[in-house]
Amino acid sequence: MASALELAAMRHAITLSSFGLGTTSPNPPVGCVILDRHGATAGAGYHRRKGEAHAEVNALSAAGSAARGGTAVVTLEPCNHIGVTPACRQELIDAGIARVVISIIDPTSRGDGGAAVLTAHGIDVETNVIPDETLTVLGPWLVATRRRRPYLTWAYASDGKDRFAANERLTNDLRSSADLVVDDRLLEEGTPGGHASAHFTIPGEPTSDLREWLSTCYAAGSRSILLIGHQYSDEVRDSLDCVDEIVISLDVTSRPADLAAAWRSTLSGFELVGITSGGNDVRVRLRRPLLSLLPGYGLPE
The missing domain is CATH 3.40.140.10 (Cytidine Deaminase, domain 2)
Known part of the structure; x- marks a missing residue:
């Protein structure tokens, strides 16, 4: 022991x-x-x-x-x-x-x-x-390796006074732990120049077939992707099983009805793992239970 x-x-x-x-x-x-x-x-x-x-x-x-x-x-x-x-x-x-x-x-x-x-x-x-x-660190890589597609985090700002600025803050705060960042259809490394170029390439822009695009990213060396913005909601909800984590920036001035809509659209299959307050917004983090995605890996059931 x-x-x-x-x-x-x-x-x-x-x-x-x-x-x-x-x-x-x-x-x-x-x-x-x-x-x-x-x-x-x-x-x-x-x-x-x-x-x-x-x-x-x-x-x-x-x-x-x-x-x-x-x-x-x-x-x-x-x-x-x-x-x-x-x-x-x-x-x-x-x-x-x-x-x-x-x-x-x-x-x-x-x-x-x-x-x-x-x-x-x-x-x-x-x-x-x-x-x-x-x-807490290795889980996304293990999940990606098991499924042969990257661990996908979708982060977006809810309705508020300045959604664009809130999304920008999410990008700045979360990008360093992701291999790729997709923000308003721009695709780049989370840490620019951070990967070994011989073993990692940046694929083409996301397509309507999210699952197929994720498989392409995996083959190119990516194991984690950060998708920023509510504008991807249609693609994501059509392939919600491809999403592993959701981070929502909620404006503290939002109406209770707006918050209720956000919860109804994202809770299925996810668990609440963290809430942080940062002045004008509150960030809610939801995640699929990691252990349920990793059977047979020598982890406790």
Whole structure:
């Protein structure tokens, strides 16, 4: 069972993994923390983009010799294949790591998986450590990988005094965690130039067939998309099953009847996961339950 120090390190790793949101795709956002043999933090790192060092390698580099006999705490199972970069499970073995604490097993792992190889080399491995917390960052990538289409967030401002300005604020606030942003038919990276060009391309503009367009985006390397604006309501409602998350900016001067209409149009299949107040507006966040979208991924039912 993971110790208190390991749980704290996992939450540290989850936070680090979020630094890669919007740039790692098609790879997952992963964080790793190395504890030395006494339980002190010796190194930490995260994966920034495909083709560059993975989280484990960055953390091991920061830890240096202090990693030997220590523990690697990582949000996703270390990879078991040699691709653009070396296999992370081998890097951990070569560094002399004695224990590996994993939050979520990688559904794309090759062969028996990195955890099995680590165990076969005599390393103590624990899995399924606070996966529900790790899903706050890794969940969209897992959902996209399972369905082979990007995790789609639709954000829009309700009727108010300045809907355009509210939509612009939504774009500025939410874009950094998305691979692609669609705003008034303009399509661009959430973080301009953030992805590795060899593994990520920007597809054509959205079409009337939302599902087909999302599949095209997935093939081009995208795993998360932010769609901004109420003008997409017809396309979205015709394919609401393609939408995973909804963020609504509600003007505080809106009439109660307007708010009731917003709820009636979006609640089916979604759960309320957050409400924040920001001066002139209130943001409501709804999401499909992630665990229901991830059967068989080693997560608690």
